[in-house]
Amino acid sequence: MTAEQELPSVSAGGGVGAGAAGTDPAGKPDRIDTLVVGAGIAGLTAARLLQREGHRVVVLEARSRVGGRVWTDRTGGRITDRGASWIHGIHDSPVEQAARAFGMRMVEFTVGGYQPDSRPLTYFEAAGARMSPDAVRRYADDIRTVNTVLERLISDAGSEATFGDLVERALAEQDWSSARVESVREYNDRRAQEQYGVAMMHLGAHGLDDDVIDGPEVVFPDGYDELASRLADGLDVRLGHAVTRVAWASEGVVISTADASFAAARTIVTVPVGVLQAGDLVLEPPLPPRQARALALFRMNAFEKVVLRFRQRFWEDGVYGIRQLGPEGEWWHSWYDLGRLHDEPALLTFAAGPAAIATRDWSDDDIAASSVAQLRRLYGDAVPDPTSVVVTRWQDDPFSRGSYAYMLPGSVGADHDVLAEPLRPAPCGPAVLHLAGEATWGDDPATVPAALLSGHRAAQNVLERPVAVSDLWA
Template identity: 55%
Template sequence: MENLHRQIGVMVTHFDTVVVGAGIAGLTAARLLASDGQSVVVLEARDRVGGRVWTSRMGDGLVDHGASWIHGIDDNPLADLVNALGMRTVEFTVGSYQPDGRPIAYYSAQGTRLTDDEATRFAGTIHTFNGHLAKAIATSPPGSSFAQVVETTLTQLDWDEHRSMRVREFMQHRTEEQYGAWFDDLDAHGLDDDAIDGDEVVFPDGYDVLATRLADGLDVRLGHEVTRVLWADDGASAETAHGTFAADQIVVTVPVGVLKSSGFTIEPPLPDIVSDSLDRLEMNAFEKVFLRFPHKFWDDGVYAIRQQGEAGRWWHSWYDLSAVHGTPTLLTFAAGPCARAVREWSDAQIVDSVLVALRRLFGERVEQPDQVHVTRWQDDPCSRGSYAYMTVGSDRNDHDAMATPVGNVLHLAGEATWTEDPATVTGALKSGHRAAENIVGHEVPYDHLWVR
């Protein structure tokens, strides 16, 4: 590798390991490798660390545009890290688009709130359906979509059309909110990982504190967009507009959307075991819409608001973040088809559409929000979506297969490369830890992330 660069006259800086991307996966790998005595450089295209962990602050408020939660703190090294760093958390369990377990205000297709008994019966219907759905997924043939196993299950149960319609739309919204994908496009096994162990927590001081603390003391080069990665038996290099960075090993943590884009190349091409798995994963369409209001107009003690029926085709769920933000705040999601449809809309157009849906439920009590944040991950060239999902025909093992070391030189990491917790910060952290252990060839305790 050094001979090649010498022949073509490229100025090269050499390290033990180059890490591409300063998200949680990249920073985890870099910190663990550095703790093992390696010389490491992290190349980041953005002007900040964190990747899809991004917090903005305006006045006395903050917004986590990307990752917001630790999805299950039990036996989770991410929770251990957060506690070791002294980061404040607030319990806020969303739990896999749960039908109950929290105070949820359901509104019928006609816009009237379901009574407690009606809501309990509906939640019971969903729980019954989920039990049968799990069996249908387990026995589904390869290449089945989530929509197909839902319909198979409904056929077996033979419920009346109204009951089936409510269940079908709940499952549609579940796939949208969990993976930002329409249920026809998600593999039948696309939600197999969808289990939460313990409470979920959010961060009143911002999730980006995690990235900032992980980056502390590391050699992180911001504004260094990597456009090409070269690898060979004797090492690898990453090309940027600021020069070429060579190393014995390289860890690439860019999102699936970037890996599959024309602006990022890996040479020689990835082996089939990696490239085939990558081909079966796609970035989703999933955006957040935060609305801060002068006054609270929804009921007290309500954790979430859910709209059933056609009126909830796009805007069907709102979450009360008032306790986290300290002001009356609702969060809703533009996900899947909705996110694609409103992609070209202005923030004002999106907010107007959301308010129409809210006013159908709460009338003129709904005021204009005094602060709005709409994320635009689909248009971010450094991510090209929020996170990856399993397309029809993919396999759960595709996540781990993507992380297969290439020539014992090139290592892919990131949320999409971890089977048990894909699409999460936990998965990103674990994948970075795995890449570091693969490189050094021995176990590295997680506490090396915080014990200096």
């Protein structure tokens, strides 16, 4: 039995059946209009739109499931989104529109953008004492004051500066005590880590340009992966097909896996930038210098989720999360109440940036114990041992090599979009290679909307005409 026969695929009818081989009986590669590499949100979006326009599309996916970095774990009857969780602002969001059209339940949870006071948060100062409401207001006001200065500095900054450089410049303009300066410096470093999984001194100056929340944030109590499942419905998705080579030329593309080859007029490659950089998937010829330069300006981050479930709740009702200031919060500073999703005592925290790197080889139990030790510093013996622990391992995932991309110093927002420029082997010939995915969308990278919109753009580039994004759910 061949590998293709053993592996499941999402069939053209939307069910699961035997995967079709990549070659016909004579040994010649199948001929397809468009091959999509990757069944994440970007790839499924592009494939769905192209198929609606009459293209024969095949999606090749290395994993045994669709969704990519949208992954819902349902072990033991519990729902845990190991990948994407939030829509960071639902106003004019195509993901919110798609979710509503698909009937996906949404719950408001507005703190995922690391705002200081958008919803009730319980703050603890460096010594471990609870902060008063007045102290929290002063702290949030200081953050907003520096953010206003940062907006000006970032707009004038060259690409070589880091976000941390600009934070220091903004703080230097304030006539504040050292304690006030340090608290806002700390906030911005943790903001960079929680938003992009990297310390602020290693994030490009424009790395948080997109960090704007437009409207309430929402999460999905039934799992974010319902979006991927609905987008995949009716598509020819070949699961378990890890692409190793994409050869592109004027006459089309030939894509190779370990066990099969596929030919098409063109391809849309949606794998994360970490996979492109690792060399596990080889482009022949390599990307042109313009796109190669842009790719080199991004890195996949170190960012892992930690979900702790308890027998009983020990934190206050009505709060969205817990924040710890000061050196004790270097790794574990924010915990978010998942009880509003599933009516269970559960907290979500993140091992982000340096914490993710330092704990990469730790067991799940050791990571949980480290985080719980900080909770006990704040709440004392009221904190029980967790009944279950979920820790993600995106850094070690060969098909992502991190959670999402961040900008290195030297990059600007337009570099995202450079990666998505259609590539033509001959100047006047057809575009045969298209890149898509969250890292290729400049307006709101590192998000599910970015992935979806990049797939929409790729489909339009293939068609060479506009199509409505709402066709995805029409």
